Amino acid sequence: xxxxxxxxxxxxxxxxxxxxxxxxxxxxxxxxxxxxxxxxxxxxxxxxxxxxxxxxxxxxxxxxxxxxxxxxxxxxxxxxxxxxxxxxxxxxxxxxxxxxxxxxxxxxxxxxxxxxxxxxxxxxxxxxxxxxxxxxxxxxxxxxxxxxxxxxxxxxxxxxxxxxxxxxxxxxx
Amino acid sequence: xxxxxxxxxxxxxxxxxxxxxxxxxxxxxxxxxxxxxxxxxxxxxxxxxxxxxxxxxxxxxxxxxxxxxxxxxxxxxxxxxxxxxxxxxxxxxxxxxxxxxxxxxxxxxxxxxxxxxxxxxxxxxxxxxxxxxxxxxxxxxxxxxxxxxxxxxxxxxxxxxxxxxxxxxxxxxxxxxxxxxxxxxxxxxxxxxxxxxxxxxxxxxxxxxxxxxxxxxxxxxxxxxxxxxxxxxxxxxxxxxxxxxxxxxxxxxxxxxxxxxxxxxxxxxxxxxxxxxxxxxxxxxxxxxxxxxxxxxxxxxxxxxxxxxxxxxxxxxxxxxxxxxxxxxxxxxxxxxxxxxxxxxxxxxxxxxxxxxxxxxxxxxxxxxxxxxxxxxxxxxxxxxxxxxxxxxxxxxxxxxxxxxxxxxxxxxxxxxxxxxxxxxxxxxxxxxxxxxxxxxxxxxxxxxxxxxxxxxxxxxxxxxxxxxxxxxxxxxxxxxxxxxxxxxxxxxxxxxxxxxxxxx
Numbered sequence: 001x002x003x004x005x006x007x008x009x010x011x012x013x014x015x016x017x018x019x020x021x022x023x024x025x026x027x028x029x030x031x032x033x034x035x036x037x038x039x040x041x042x043x044x045x046x047x048x049x050x051x052x053x054x055x056x057x058x059x060x061x062x063x064x065x066x067x068x069x070x071x072x073x074x075x076x077x078x079x080x081x082x083x084x085x086x087x088x089x090x091x092x093x094x095x096x097x098x099x100x101x102x103x104x105x106x107x108x109x110x111x112x113x114x115x116x117x118x119x120x121x122x123x124x125x126x127x128x129x130x131x132x133x134x135x136x137x138x139x140x141x142x143x144x145x146x147x148x149x150x151x152x153x154x155x156x157x158x159x160x161x162x163x164x165x166x167x168x169x170x171x172x173x
Numbered sequence: 174x175x176x177x178x179x180x181x182x183x184x185x186x187x188x189x190x191x192x193x194x195x196x197x198x199x200x201x202x203x204x205x206x207x208x209x210x211x212x213x214x215x216x217x218x219x220x221x222x223x224x225x226x227x228x229x230x231x232x233x234x235x236x237x238x239x240x241x242x243x244x245x246x247x248x249x250x251x252x253x254x255x256x257x258x259x260x261x262x263x264x265x266x267x268x269x270x271x272x273x274x275x276x277x278x279x280x281x282x283x284x285x286x287x288x289x290x291x292x293x294x295x296x297x298x299x300x301x302x303x304x305x306x307x308x309x310x311x312x313x314x315x316x317x318x319x320x321x322x323x324x325x326x327x328x329x330x331x332x333x334x335x336x337x338x339x340x341x342x343x344x345x346x347x348x349x350x351x352x353x354x355x356x357x358x359x360x361x362x363x364x365x366x367x368x369x370x371x372x373x374x375x376x377x378x379x380x381x382x383x384x385x386x387x388x389x390x391x392x393x394x395x396x397x398x399x400x401x402x403x404x405x406x407x408x409x410x411x412x413x414x415x416x417x418x419x420x421x422x423x424x425x426x427x428x429x430x431x432x433x434x435x436x437x438x439x440x441x442x443x444x445x446x447x448x449x450x451x452x453x454x455x456x457x458x459x460x461x462x463x464x465x466x467x468x469x470x471x472x473x474x475x476x477x478x479x480x481x482x483x484x485x486x487x488x489x490x491x492x493x494x495x496x497x498x499x500x501x502x503x504x505x506x507x508x509x510x511x512x513x514x515x516x517x518x519x520x521x522x523x524x525x526x527x528x529x530x531x532x533x534x535x536x537x538x539x540x541x542x543x544x545x546x547x548x549x550x551x552x553x554x555x556x557x558x559x560x561x562x563x564x565x566x567x568x569x570x571x572x573x574x575x576x577x578x579x580x581x582x583x584x585x586x587x588x589x590x591x592x593x594x595x596x597x598x599x600x601x602x603x604x605x606x607x608x609x610x611x612x613x614x615x616x617x618x619x620x621x622x623x624x625x626x627x628x629x630x631x632x633x634x635x636x637x638x639x640x641x642x643x644x645x646x647x648x649x650x651x652x653x654x655x656x657x658x659x660x661x662x663x664x665x666x667x668x669x670x671x672x673x674x675x676x677x678x
Contacts, residue, residue: 044628075603084395130562156222
């Protein structure tokens with residue numbers, strides 16, 4: 001929902017693959033919908049009808065997009081503040097960010113939310129080339145502690161403080 | 174009734190909540206790349222432990238604050254993130270570049286206040302009437318209304334009809350995961366305990382809006398310093414008598430363009446800003462007309478007023494019919510549902526006290542917005558200057574916090590990540606994300622009403638056209654589509670116009 005700009009023509013392989021994701025979700029849904037149990041008391045169209053409609057729509061619309069792309073009507077990438085539209089996609093940065101979110105997920109339970117959050121923030125800041133790095137790390141620790149205090153302590157959202165901070169009373173919900 | 178609402182909303186504690194909501198809403202809304210829908214989604218955790226009245230008050234503040242924050246960004250940075258701010262950027266950014274940023278912000282703030290207040294008054298009188306009428310609507314009528322909402326949000330508003338519909342269908346699909354409302358059967362859960370309860374709306378919204386946007390920006394981040402146009406201080410910067418004279422009519426016109434458009438239970442609240450801009454441009458005379466495209470104050474005053482009036486208007490179908498027509502409204506509905514508040518015709522009867530508190534806090538929030546925003550412009554400028562690596566890292570952390578605090582399950586952050594990656598590719602290939610959010614929340618309600626109508630008619634599909642109301646709704650939908658086609662042609666003609674003028678000179 002933003003200003004649309006035309007991107008320079010590229011090989012639309014990625015775009016076709018993405019449209020095929022819609023098609024395959026729809027196709028898988030059509031297969032899976034057949035095994036939704038229908039209670040014997042059902043007198044209406046039942047729990048399968050709407051899945052069939054929606055999944056068919058996914059298949060049809062996805063196929064339509066593939067056809068459009070083949071005819072040269074590619075999508076217009078969204079514009080945004082802070083975006084260099086002419087830059088090449090930095091896949092490495094994306095992979096790093098996804099990696100840090102995954103790391104964050106696995107750290108929440110054993111290490112506590114503040115540690116996981118600090119790791120996510122410093123990792124992301126490092127990926128996005130924040131300089132100097134030590135500053136980003138300090139900010140991440142402060143941010144994590146402030147968020148833990150505000151949400152865990154003040155607002156009563158039960159974020160696990162983790163073994164490191166277990167003993168600090170004001171960080172608890 | 175409204176007075177009772179005020180007596181709640183005006184308690185000192187609740188006033189403080191309203192102030193906090195407006196402040197946080199504006200501060201987050203100012204952040205580049207964060208639209209109002211994302212502001213509401215990201216800030217949902219801060220209300221989890223509040224009582225319903227306090228939470229609603231905070232949300233009213235966030236709703237208006239996020240809206241206003243967006244216009245500040247577009248005036249001072251150009252390149253707006255959401256479509257409702259595009260028009261503001263047209264003239265507002267030119268004004269800022271000409272050293273009149275403070276005047277642009279002031280006319281936006283006062284216009285938002287005027288429009289917001291008038292629209293809230295209209296809402297106060299209109300909503301109970303609509304609710305009373307809506308009690309008489311049957312499932313067939315709801316099906317018709319929701320079909321219109323789906324098609325307008327999905328097909329009408331994006332640049333590509335098919336991509337809008339794909340986004341819509343995916344939202345409907347995700348909405349089906351979990352337990353079927355009518356028969357309690359599991360659908361598409363693959364016996365996975367995380368999926369049995371369905372995928373939480375907050376995860377999808379935060380994933381699509383916050384994580385998707387952060388990933389998308391990260392993939393093509395513009396490095397280097399952030400250029401924010403400085404806001405000049407001093408006497409000349411503020412609204413002059415001339416500015417007031419030129420602003421008040423656009424404020425009022427914007428209000429009366431925005432409110433009706435927001436009230437219609439169909440997508441397209443953003444259209445009001447375009448319409449208001451076109452109207453102001455047409456009505457301007459003499460030297461003022463020549464200023465359009467170079468920083469005409471009418472071009473900020475009108476659309477800003479229209480935007481806020483539409484935002485209040487959107488609450489009419491949301492509160493009385495339970496139908497959200499914008500992504501932001503869908504987020505508000507999600508927030509309501511967390512507090513077991515089910516918007517719909519019976520809302521005013523069943524939970525009158527809460528609704529009137531909400532409406533009263535809309536008045537309060539509007540006033541606070543005005544009081545808060547003019548003196549705090551300096552702070553918003555500082556927020557705009559946050560170095561981008563920190564900004565987007567912070568958005569990631571906040572998104573993860575929001576996702577985790579839904580159920581305190583780390584697996585939810587995993588779902589967030591999957592949706593975020595989806596949101597990244599949707600942005601990359603030009604799929605609008607708003608239809609998905611609206612479809613996800615409206616889909617299950619639609620299915621219930623559809624099945625109910627068919628059950629009543631012994632599965633006779635022609636019954637869907639049996640009520641006169643539904644027929645009228647479908648007919649107006651056809652009209653809307655013809656009208657939008659006409660508008661689109663006009664809009665492209667408008668955009669082409671300056672070129673022609675240059676040619677003729």
